Amino acid sequence: MANRNPAAAGRYKGRPVAERRAERRRRFLEAALELFGAGPGYRDTRVVDICKAAGLSTRQFYEEFDTLEDVLAELHLYVNDVAQQAVLDALPHVQDKPVTERFTRLVRAYIEGAASDPRHARIAYVEIIGVSRRMDRQRLERRAVWIDLIAGTVDEAIRRGEVPPGNYRIAAAAFIGAVNGLMHDWVVGWVDATLDEIADELLRMALGRYTLVSGENPDR
Structure with missing residues (x-):
């Protein structure tokens, strides 16, 4: 079905999807930097730990990273x-x-x-x-x-x-x-x-x- 609002294509809640994803990726990386570099370290960090620190979901994590x-x-x-x-x-x-x-x-x-x-x-x-x-x-x-x-x-x-x-x-x-x-x-x-x-x-x-x-x- 055709998009009834072409101006909204590629946008979510008024913001470009690419911009939202870039911000989400940044939040995951900032959380990981703290956990890997100042917290328990890479080997003792789980995906759920990063998600919690970033305030995001595991579904969103796997949209950005495979592992x-x-x-x-x-x-x-x-x-x-x-x-x-x-x-x-x-x-x-x-x-x-x-x-x-x-x-x-x-x-x-x-x-x-x-x-x-x-x-x-x-x-x-x-x-x-x-x-x-x-x-x-x-x-x-x-x-x-x-x-x-x-x-x-x-x-x-x-x-x-x-x-x-x-x-x-x-x-x-x-x-x-x-x-x-x-x-x-x-x-x-x-x-x-x-x-x-x-x-x-x-x-x-x-x-x-x-x-x-x-x-x-x-x-x-």
Whole structure:
């Protein structure tokens, strides 16, 4: 039967259906961020818990997501995007700086973006681990993005003559592995340190590899 009110097509209670669904999805994700990142964690959260926290029904949940793991996957990408954007925002301000200062600013921007909200850090470094092959693959894919970013920064330093030519990709992979390991231990409480102390330690590692080879003193 033809719609008697064409102006109302795609609308519900005066609002576009797409807008209502986007808001609903946001509420589910915000509820999950709190439960996964500050509450019982992903493994001890049920769909009904998210629905209750979001003030929505399970029917509405399954209109947006197939599984609880889908929510975790989306949040994992989101928290990585926040950290990545913090680094990208810092890049224009350090392009003309020496390599030591560039690494210092970028590492600190990353730590700020990744861990200033403890919920983000818990999801990125703890809750995602060992969930499934799918999540392991997604985690490794995002790790590759960070390795590429570091490798690109070093390639630029090589072009400027700040670092001798060479293959530093192994060092980039090792550094990202160290970041993930240290941040995991910090989130779960095995490392007692401030975020500034975490950033300082990571900088010692990065600068020791990427600046001492050029004769630059990172402590200068």
